[in-house]
Amino acid sequence: MTDTLIQGRTGPWEIVLGLEVHAQVASRAKLFSGAAVGFGAGPNAQVSTVDAGFPGMLPVLNRFCVEQAVKTGLGLNAQIHRTSRFDRKNYFYPDLPQGYQISQLYHPIVGEGALEVERDDGSTFTVGIERLHLEQDAGKSIHDMDPHSTYVDLNRSGTALMEIVSRPDMRSAEDAAAYVRTLRTLLRALGTCDGDMEKGNLRADVNVSVRRPGEGLGTRCEIKNVNSFRFIMQAIEYEARRQVEILEDGGKITQETRLFDPGRGETRSMRSKEEAHDYRYFPDPDLLPLVLEEAWIEEIRASLPELPAARRRRFAEQYGLTAYDAGVLTAEDERAAYFERAAGGRNAKLVANWTVNDLLGRLSAEDRGIAESPIPPETLGELVGLIEEGTISSKIAKTVFEKLWAGEGSAREVVEREGLVQVSDTGALEAAVDKLIAANPDKAEAVKSKPQAIGWFVGQVMKETGGKANPAVVNALLRARLGID
Amino acid sequence: MAVDAETVRRVARLARIAEPEARLDPLAREISGILGWIEQLNEVDVEGVEPMATAVHATQPLREDVVADGGDPARVLGNAPRSDDGFFVVPKVVE
Secondary structure: OOOOOEEEOOOOEEEEEEEEEEEOOOOOEEOOOOEEEOOOOOOOOOOOOOOOOOOOOOOOOEEEHHHHHHHHEEEEEEEEEEEEEEEEEEEEOOOOOOOEEOOOOOOOOOHHHHHHEEEEOEEEEEEEEEEEEEEEEOOOOOOOOOOOOOEOOOOOOOEEEEEEEEEEEEOOHHHHHHHHHHHHHHHHHHHOOOOOOOOEEEEEEEEEEOOOOOOOOOOOOEEEEEEOOOHHHHHHHHHHHHHHHHHHHOOOOOOOOOEEEEOOOEEEEOHHHHHHHHHOOOEOOOOOOEEHHHHHHHHHHHHOOOHHHHHHHHHHHHOOHHHHHHHHHHHOOOHHHHHHHOOOOOHHHHHHHHHHHHHHHHHHHHOOHHOOOOOHHHHHHHHHHHHOOOOOHHHHHHHHHHHOOOOOOHHHHHHHOOOOOEEEEEEHHHHHHHHHHHOOOOHHHHHHHHHHHEEEEEEEEHHHOOOOHHHHHHHHHHHHOOOOO | OOOOOHHHHHHEEEEEOOOOHHHHHHHHHHHHHHHHHHHHHHHHOOOOOOOHHHHHHHOOOEOOOOOOOOOOOOHHOOOOOOOOOEEEEEEEOOO
């Protein structure tokens, strides 16, 4: 792991990272009220008197949200606590009308677990999960609608969040991003959170500290609410460098909360939060302890879908895919389903190549997901089938792919209509090969001492036949005619 | 447990209660008295007793995930001293 160290003026430093990910539960209603959860509604249109903190209103816990927390806990191989409790975290802010956030500090619903994370190169590492707890989200303050006032929209107030706290197990910005990516894939596969970072439905607080390799943990700073993979990496890189510079100048790191400014690519102190750090947590007297029946937990366990890590391993083993392809194809449920439908009975590695390189490449260039693919999986499978049986070459297949993308029919229809069937007929190809050798006696002579020059001849025959010649047949013919073994 | 004027000042600030300087010492004495009285409970032997969060012997009731509330901004804004265009309006708080 030496490549992840920061080289300072006075020697190397190691970055230590722990993340708190806030994942919005994919519920219809809020954690403690019957108001709707959703994006884009008019201001305060999704607010009940509970969410607005009216006096005397009592919270009633949403069963579905509890189930999603348990499901996520099981997906993280974590301990599910049969008894958990809710606490009040007290602070004043206009978008927190209750004057406290209901959270689970002392007795979270989910305890220790672990997540196996895969890097792009296929290597893996494990991130320890410290806990997962349920809590309420706050509302939204808007500071730019009026020069003297703050406008408050409570639509988000009371929305259920799962806070997933990792151990400080990551050592580079890339690994932190890989962790969030893997966690997001898991949440989406479980269906417990939609993972939409643009809408703020998944966001991370990043704890950053640095130390000399082998030494104890340094003082950490917490960067709040970072909501994209790119910003997570930028914030970490900047913050780690800032800390190294302070320490190398003989200074000390002050434990504090910082904000990442994407415009400037830097973190800065949120001094206003300093004083509020005394949250005076205490058990919420409005809520009884949450006791889970073992039977319910088992029922939830039985409903778990195949998880991304298991699916990735299965794809690698069953289909012989590379770690990279298996990772890409299992990153989303829809991708995995698409691939499996296209690969049925075909050369799976070839199907994986076409799915990852051609189809996903093309889709992402147009900012579309695989669900919006103009080419159905059966059609892509058919295309690969035509390559496998030698009806078309890989090169012609690219042309066919373009026509399939444009919606011009099935693979076989396109090939027949456009006359793209590969020429494997020896007679026709022999004539072309003979003509070519006769016209280029010097090159034919040269190939005998330099066999790799045969490529030029193959290229010429392909050109002659408009790319339709079967390259394997052409190669064999040329070798025979030119006297190469 | 004794509480001093400085602690009272901090607690009052956290609770957003304005206490004049002259009230801090008398309040510290009063609060210390209350805490001392409550501290008598420490004499009870609670060895092996599960900490209690509530006196109610019932399990947590759960609601179904159904939208059955909200959708009435005028109602939640009804008591607000100021509102505009569906928003609560409060004095500027700058982050």
